[in-house]
Amino acid sequence: MVYYILVPIGVGLLAVLFAAFLINDVLRRDTGTPSMQKIANAIFSGATAFLNRQYRTIALLAVGAAVLVAAALALLGQGTLAARFNLAWHTALAFLVGALCSGISGYTGMYVAVKSNSRTASAARRSLGEALVVALRGGAVSGFLVVALSILGVSLLFTIFGGLSSPATTPSLIVGFGFGASFVALFAQLGGGIYTKAADMGADLVGKVEANIPEDDPRNPAVVADLVGDNVGDCAGRGADLFESTAAENIGTMILGATLYQATGNIGWMLFPLVLGAFGLIASAIGVLSVRASAVIEPEKAAGRDPGQIAMQRLNIGYYITCALSLIGMFLGCYLLLGQSSVSANYGLPAWLWFALAGTVGIALSIAFVFITQYYTSGTWRPVREIAAATLTGPATTIISGITVGFECIVAPVLAISAALGLAYFFGSQVHIPLASLGSINVSGIFGTAVATVGMLMSCAYILTMDTFGPITDNAGGISEMSGQAESVRAITDALDSVGNTTKALTKGYGLGSAALAAFLLFSAYLDVLYSFRHDPAVYRVDLANLSTFIAGLLGLALIFFFSSLAIRAVGKAAGRMIEEVRRQFRENPRIMAENPDERVDPDYARCVDISTSGALRAMVLPGTVAVLTPIAVGVILGPQAAAGLLMVATMGGIVVALFLNNGGGAWDNAKKYIEAGYLRVNVKGEIVPPDDPEGIVLGKKSEPHKASVIGDTVGDPFKDTAGPSLHVLIKLLSTITLVLAPLFYFLHV
């Protein structure tokens, strides 16, 4: 059984090779016309300059954090000096490896993404199919590196730290890996999110609203910063986010698996998440490769179908292939790793089958989230149309309506998560594993939720591929607009851009859903660690009737809002500086907007890039530090059970607030697009008519409702692209930070 560790290591290495193959495949393609290359180069240098500075800052913070954590564990923990020192250096090393792997995957993924944009734009001159494939493969580099390095990192650390000879005690040595990943993810997502939205708001508010020039117009000084932002925010940030998800979930499952290993002697419980992650990589690779240029019907042969629909359909087919293969992998993996355990289960079914059913719940949840997210953020359904209708009465009602939708959209995902957690727990608890009573916790039930999370994350590489596809096609659209391509080329890149918007929104939903599903597992991992210090079932109780736990929970909830506030304010401030700069350039250099195109001069793009860069780097430190220090302070002052209370309530709060921010922002965005597409129509009395009513008066671009919708979109920008995604990271950071510092909290309160 122990040799199964070779599966994640082998597949992980193969996935790295696959990423290398994709890099080669993308880079050998043509880079387009000189004007395309010029813009692409500007984006490339802006993005790498930002990332270099950002990762330098993060590296400093990470080394400092590693030293502090090691010192705290070595000085304040309990046991012999040797034992404390042992834990300290393992944790610090794992932390740095996690941080490094996260950095490498984020950086490389983004490097390839900004190399893919002009190649996608160029491919769009030839065919939809080729453009789709280039963008998808460019995105897949990020997707596969992230997942592969995460699995490889955990597998190798586990092996090197002696996991194969003493499996039970090793997982607690590698929790630092998850903390390192979270730590980098937090700052990467915050910095990238602030960068992208400061640039976007600056570009939109002055360019589109005040100067009345279209999106991605080369006269807009902030346009390059905006295109850079798409990469550093969506691509590098989300990569770090899901790197962390995979790492935290794997480690959490291994900690839980260690308990089951001790009860059954089967190491399969512990290797399960790693092996299944490897299976998921294979499934995702097949899914990505199934999207072939030759399989795409070109627009001119498509009998009037929208090229965006055609492309989205191909991506969906690839996703369903991935899910179907994951399902097979799930049953196979459960059979191989959990099947040999001599454990009994209810209804005469074998134990592994119950867990496979739990895993199926996770895969089903990922699909459910796709539909729920689309319902709330797509113009086809009621919520977005409600916001579009509210634009008729101005910006105030537009904002109110969007917040209403954002508050409302929490319900369905919460019900889905609750049902999935309940079902997976139920399936898992049908298996009887002889264990000491652990308070109200049923360990095999919790393992059921772990298997569900594993199932949900099997398609992670594919989802991340679709996500990074987003900024690539967004950039490709910007490049063809700015380089003045023909209408037919722009139709293709615009269509892919709108597909990218959809896939980005889906990834956010997926990231949040998997974080929520994993949360319960990570709570129990934390409680398992406490239990390892004191074998008392009472440590498994996180009792809100206990005042300090209640207060910690309340503080956790306040942390969620305070953190969001800091993140949004950072965007507001950086955007304010950007707005002033863009206005200044228009004012001081009227030739930027000269009537005659021959007299025009380029605006100073680099200055806007600089403003976003320095603004983001300065602004990411405070929210990040607050997020890291609050759980530490609560754990140190109020003790380990209070820390668990903070962790749990903050996680709940993070889930609902992130749903509000993500979906509210997405709905505003698409209400604007709905209006721009000409679907908002009224009759002569000013009453709304259906979007396809040919008699309806179209209230489209530049109408008053459109202006109101742009305001809504702008408000939603920092919600959905800065604060919301940063909250995903925050809730996982809270889990990993409490896991790592559990010894500290515990021994200070013995």
Place this chain on the structure above:
Amino acid sequence: MVYYILVPIGVGLLAVLFAAFLINDVLRRDTGTPSMQKIANAIFSGATAFLNRQYRTIALLAVGAAVLVAAALALLGQGTLAARFNLAWHTALAFLVGALCSGISGYTGMYVAVKSNSRTASAARRSLGEALVVALRGGAVSGFLVVALSILGVSLLFTIFGGLSSPATTPSLIVGFGFGASFVALFAQLGGGIYTKAADMGADLVGKVEANIPEDDPRNPAVVADLVGDNVGDCAGRGADLFESTAAENIGTMILGATLYQATGNIGWMLFPLVLGAFGLIASAIGVLSVRASAVIEPEKAAGRDPGQIAMQRLNIGYYITCALSLIGMFLGCYLLLGQSSVSANYGLPAWLWFALAGTVGIALSIAFVFITQYYTSGTWRPVREIAAATLTGPATTIISGITVGFECIVAPVLAISAALGLAYFFGSQVHIPLASLGSINVSGIFGTAVATVGMLMSCAYILTMDTFGPITDNAGGISEMSGQAESVRAITDALDSVGNTTKALTKGYGLGSAALAAFLLFSAYLDVLYSFRHDPAVYRVDLANLSTFIAGLLGLALIFFFSSLAIRAVGKAAGRMIEEVRRQFRENPRIMAENPDERVDPDYARCVDISTSGALRAMVLPGTVAVLTPIAVGVILGPQAAAGLLMVATMGGIVVALFLNNGGGAWDNAKKYIEAGYLRVNVKGEIVPPDDPEGIVLGKKSEPHKASVIGDTVGDPFKDTAGPSLHVLIKLLSTITLVLAPLFYFLHV
């Protein structure tokens, strides 16, 4: 000791007489000029028409709810048929009495308030002092009736239901009183809140923004509806809210006191909240009477001081008198009622002194909330100025900045509540009461938090007086504006109006703070009830590590957002109809806006009043029903511990979301006022300069920043006056509903 019950009954009856004296004092004053009377009559008939229809609807819902609750307890509870029937009819009767008392106090208070407005306007023609006194005494009718009827209701029901002979079992028979009060409060606050903001938004968005006429201009068709709304929303709604606070807190303390009574044989523990409430009424009456017309320095003698400052100072002195007397009452009450217990305490101090210290914490918290609320919602400090600065870059940044402030302002109150809870619990737990171990709960510690809540609520009548002062002065301002009074009169009513805005904001903070402080007590009351069914300390555990409790908590959090969404949406819809109506009137009847005042005709005020009325009544039912049914569904399906999880997490969520909505909305409102007052100034480069810089260019009314600030204010309206205050009520409703239905939840899951 048992005769102390005569204190709340006697003082309660005296307070009702005091209210009658105030009614007489206000009504005998002159009602102003004929034009004032005409407007006041329009407001009066609109307000009573709405309240009549609203209370008819609520009465139907309440009778239905009483029947259903009684049936559920009689059919599905446990014990003999006689025992079940006994509980059922007591609960239903108490429910109806609670609902009736809440209705009477709300209705009468509002009746006097709408009779006080023209009298205040008329008094303003004579002096600031007289206008202040009239408005304050008009408001005091509401304040004293609410608190007196709440205390009287609980005291009399307790006595009649046999509390003096069998104290231990009686509190569980009167929990229905709290539920009835919450039930009415929920619908009163929702209906009133929707009414007022639909009218306000309609009046502002069309009148001020589109037609460019000032606030309260008689040409605005929605102006009367707006003035009516101030009464039915702020006055009737908040009255019901604090009626419920007092009732729930008294009953919760008595349930807890019953446990202590059984341990010590001293009924003082149970009578404590009622007697202290009576002391608070006396303190508040002295506070109100201390504000005398002769003590007010008139503006012309005030050496340039703002009349608003003078008035606010008088109100503050009255409040400090109330607090000081409450403090004396607290020490006296603890000594008399808790001093004779033969219980020991730490550090050689008598037990009663520890509790008096806990009560002091509550009084201190009420003062702390006053300052925190002012910091976040007053133009003197950073948050409001930050929003005002953001208006320079348009509505989008105004909204973003307001949401940032709203998210941020959660932190300080949460820290204050946490500290107060922790301190009060600590003081209480210094007292040793011999009891069986009740899980992790220290009963005397919880009683400490109960005493703190009692302390905080002692000034309730004074605070409510200041609150109702708000709509009276708001109306008085509208009446003097519409009846065209001299500048000097309007200066006085405007100043009082702005004082009223401050006092309204303070009351919201106070209401929320007391709800938060009481929450822990109400949780433990619920757990006490469960313990009375099964004497097992395990019922005192609300363990988030238990999956169903966790899921219930997550659902509770989702409920908070969903309920807020429904409440805000209801306003949006009703406001949309109002906007259309106002636009229609301007369009179809141009003589409303005729240049020459002699040619003008009055708009159709009544139609706007009708639209608000029907919109509010229709819209209040759905959110109210969701709020009532969700905890019942969770308790029935997932069991009593899960219901406790929902209760606790939803309470935390309700506290933070209400803080966000109240303070965010208030900050937007005051950012607008800040700009209107001419404090937003820039230099020639467009950079902000200090508000008193004489060289600064004032960006005041009708500037672009002002328009942005009006949009922010409009967005904040349904936040701060509909959803936020309704959440206060919701969290107490959750407590009372779970208390009442605890037998059901328990016996369905035995």
